[in-house]
Amino acid sequence: xxxxxxxxxxxxxxxxxxxxxxxxxxxxxxxxxxxxxxxxxxxxxxxxxxxxxxxxxxxxxxxxxxxxxxxxxxxxxxxxxxxxxxxxxxxxxxxxxxxxxxxxxxxxxxxxxxxxxxxxxxxxxxxxxxxxxxxxxxxxxxxxxxxxxxxxxxxxxxxxxxxxxxxxxxxxxxxxxxxxxxxxxxxxxxxxxxxxxxxxxxxxxxxxxxxxxxxxxxxxxxxxxxxxxxxxxxxxxxxxxxxxxxxxxxxxxxxxxxxxxxxxxxxxxxxxxxxxxxxxxxxxxxxxxxxxxxxxxxxxxxxxxxxxxxxxxxxxxxxxxxxxxxxxxxxxxxxxxxxxxxxxxxxxxxxxxxxxxxxxxxxxxxxxxxxxxxxxxxxxxxxxxxxxxxxxxxxxxxxxxxxxxxxxxxxxxxxxxxxxxxxxxxxxxxxxxxxxxxxxxxxxxxxxxxxxxxxxxxxxxxxxxxxxxxxxxxxxxxxxxxxxxxxxxxxxxxxxxxxxxxxxxxxxxxxxxxxxxxxxxxxxxxxxxxxxxxxxxxxxxxxxxxxxxxxxxxxxxxxxxxxxxxxxxxxxxxxxxxxxxxxxxxxxxxxxxxxxxxxxxxxxxxxxxxxxxxxxxxxxxxxxxxxxxxxxxxxxxxxxxxxxxxxxxxxxxxxxxxxxxxxxxxxxxxxx
Numbered sequence: 289x290x291x292x293x294x295x296x297x298x299x300x301x302x303x304x305x306x307x308x309x310x311x312x313x314x315x316x317x318x319x320x321x322x323x324x325x326x327x328x329x330x331x332x333x334x335x336x337x338x339x340x341x342x343x344x345x346x347x348x349x350x351x352x353x354x355x356x357x358x359x360x361x362x363x364x365x366x367x368x369x370x371x372x373x374x375x376x377x378x379x380x381x382x383x384x385x386x387x388x389x390x391x392x393x394x395x396x397x398x399x400x401x402x403x404x405x406x407x408x409x410x411x412x413x414x415x416x417x418x419x420x421x422x423x424x425x426x427x428x429x430x431x432x433x434x435x436x437x438x439x440x441x442x443x444x445x446x447x448x449x450x451x452x453x454x455x456x457x458x459x460x461x462x463x464x465x466x467x468x469x470x471x472x473x474x475x476x477x478x479x480x481x482x483x484x485x486x487x488x489x490x491x492x493x494x495x496x497x498x499x500x501x502x503x504x505x506x507x508x509x510x511x512x513x514x515x516x517x518x519x520x521x522x523x524x525x526x527x528x529x530x531x532x533x534x535x536x537x538x539x540x541x542x543x544x545x546x547x548x549x550x551x552x553x554x555x556x557x558x559x560x561x562x563x564x565x566x567x568x569x570x571x572x573x574x575x576x577x578x579x580x581x582x583x584x585x586x587x588x589x590x591x592x593x594x595x596x597x598x599x600x601x602x603x604x605x606x607x608x609x610x611x612x613x614x615x616x617x618x619x620x621x622x623x624x625x626x627x628x629x630x631x632x633x634x635x636x637x638x639x640x641x642x643x644x645x646x647x648x649x650x651x652x653x654x655x656x657x658x659x660x661x662x663x664x665x666x667x668x669x670x671x672x673x674x675x676x677x678x679x680x681x682x683x684x685x686x687x688x689x690x691x692x693x694x695x696x697x698x699x700x701x702x703x704x705x706x707x708x709x710x711x712x713x714x715x716x717x718x719x720x721x722x723x724x725x726x727x728x729x730x731x732x733x734x735x736x737x738x739x740x741x742x743x744x745x746x747x748x749x750x751x752x753x754x755x756x757x758x759x760x761x762x763x764x765x766x767x768x769x770x771x772x773x774x775x776x777x778x779x780x781x782x783x784x785x786x787x788x789x790x791x792x793x794x795x796x797x798x799x800x801x802x803x804x805x806x807x808x809x810x811x812x813x814x815x816x817x818x819x820x821x822x823x824x825x826x827x828x829x830x831x832x833x834x835x836x837x838x839x840x841x842x843x844x845x846x847x848x849x850x851x852x853x854x855x856x857x858x859x860x861x862x863x864x865x866x867x868x869x870x871x872x873x874x875x876x877x878x879x880x881x882x883x884x885x886x887x888x889x890x891x892x893x894x895x896x897x898x899x900x901x902x903x904x905x906x907x908x909x910x911x912x913x914x915x916x917x918x919x920x921x922x923x924x925x926x927x928x929x930x931x932x933x934x935x936x937x938x939x940x941x942x943x944x945x946x947x948x949x950x951x952x953x954x955x956x957x958x959x960x
Contacts, residue, residue: 290302291337304333304340305333307347309321312347325354328359332362335363335465342466389467390470392451396448396451400448401474404454406475407448407454407461408472409422409423412462412520415461419461449461485532489528489536492521492525497543503550504648505648506684508686509723515551523556525540534567537564538586539579541557541560542582542586542614544557545588546615549621549728552764557590561587564590580609583601584605587599588621588626610641612642612643612645616644623656627848648689658673665849665908665909667700671697674696677692677693687720688726691721691726695733698711699740704914710740717729718730718734721733738751738752743916744915750780771799775814787825794819798812798815809842809845810846813842814839816838820832824865832862833862836855839855839858850908852908853908854905856902856905860919864925867925867926892929896930896934899930900938902919903941904942905942906942907946907950
């Protein structure tokens, strides 16, 4: 009988729910459905697959239990145990749920029973090809299955459909869970379960490997959908393999890594990867061992601490690979999770050695090289390179790489204030990532676009994008991403004058940044900068100075130059604060040439340092970011103290520094 889907508007209109209510009212006077028990009744009907007899038997238990207790017991103890007593006046085959299914089973012939029990190894149904490969007789001699289905699988399958033991939509075949659990018991009794589980795992490893090769091309969505249709089977195969066939489990983790990432299912691999790593000494497989690459993929999924022994071993493996990786997306994952060179990402030369010569690998190599150019502050070259990367991935029809290029191009456009181009590119990036279901990328794009909306003057759009990113990040369970959202909302609150809300948001951001992700140091540095600005807004110069010092210490360890640039600009804020709040009039109110200037010499020096630091920020990043309100306010304030010409000279001095000179100046400031 039809059962209400999640979120149904009128659950009482479904026959399964009405049947339960009628039968429950018959055994307990005064029983009625209402807001207090409706959720439990819906859980019961869903758990029982809408089977009328099962629902009647469950309703009969209302004599003894409340509906919430029945729902909980079904989940905890299983349907056959709970529904083992029924109407003793009914025929024996209708007194218990087990008896009803057993009676149907007894009507099947030997071939039908053999196929039915073997079908129970599938979770969530299967295609005809999968049924034939796992349950059929095609390789009976090879695996010595003496009692395989004698007739053609498809013919027996049709018989099971005709007898309502199996359902089909024309493409997939599946059993109701109630029937599948009964047949699973028969599979164990026949002594076939271990053998069928092994065949099931082997087939889905082969299927995942076949699909994996198509994920780099235009048919990507089609094959992601095929994998998603069998996601329950893939999880079941992996769960069994972790316990009984670890080489298959390792290979499943490696093969499914791209699928998990692209469809926002990364969390599904964590538990299995953790258990596999628990079975391996910290040193892991040798760099040249057969499963070395699989070990690296497991570390990328399961170990957040980049300083752990597993990470050390993974870096050794990546550093000694002398051939292209079989799992090409593993190179991209390594870059995204381990970070740029200082954080462990392979250099451009190493990347070329571990990537193949196919078109997707060449495009990925271009992407990596272009990002290094961007991080070196060569922004014009990076933008031209990213256009070439976009063209390469679009020619392949591969959406993840296309979205990456669109996102970086949008960021560059937003830095120079080309809002229309930036928003158009981000809209396209969101579209391709939404097609995939790539939650990590969607959260990142929304967060970056939120910052651009704020810089462009649209606070409402900025808050909306941050809230959407926060919702995704709660689903992903990645605190470092949530810290970024809280940081941005905290800055918005401060600049809008709500200092208590800013403090609450920034405290949450600081807590969320205490992770071992390679981005965490940069996030912490930005949070400290924001806390320094908040302290200055309260007039607390001492605390502001401490926070900016913490920011600089954190940023100098970040592999991302933009983190350092943001901190340099924060230090400029602090210098201006000292220029305008910390200098009292006195006899030193002469400039360095001895002329009275009307502004204390110390104030001039602090303002000059502010202008220099703003220039250093631009030098490290490659440009000043358009629309940054804090930077604009600092520049205006320093300009008022120094005058336009002196401000421009100090700024130009910082902006003319090489990357090495700029970093040296900041390190000197940190040591001083």
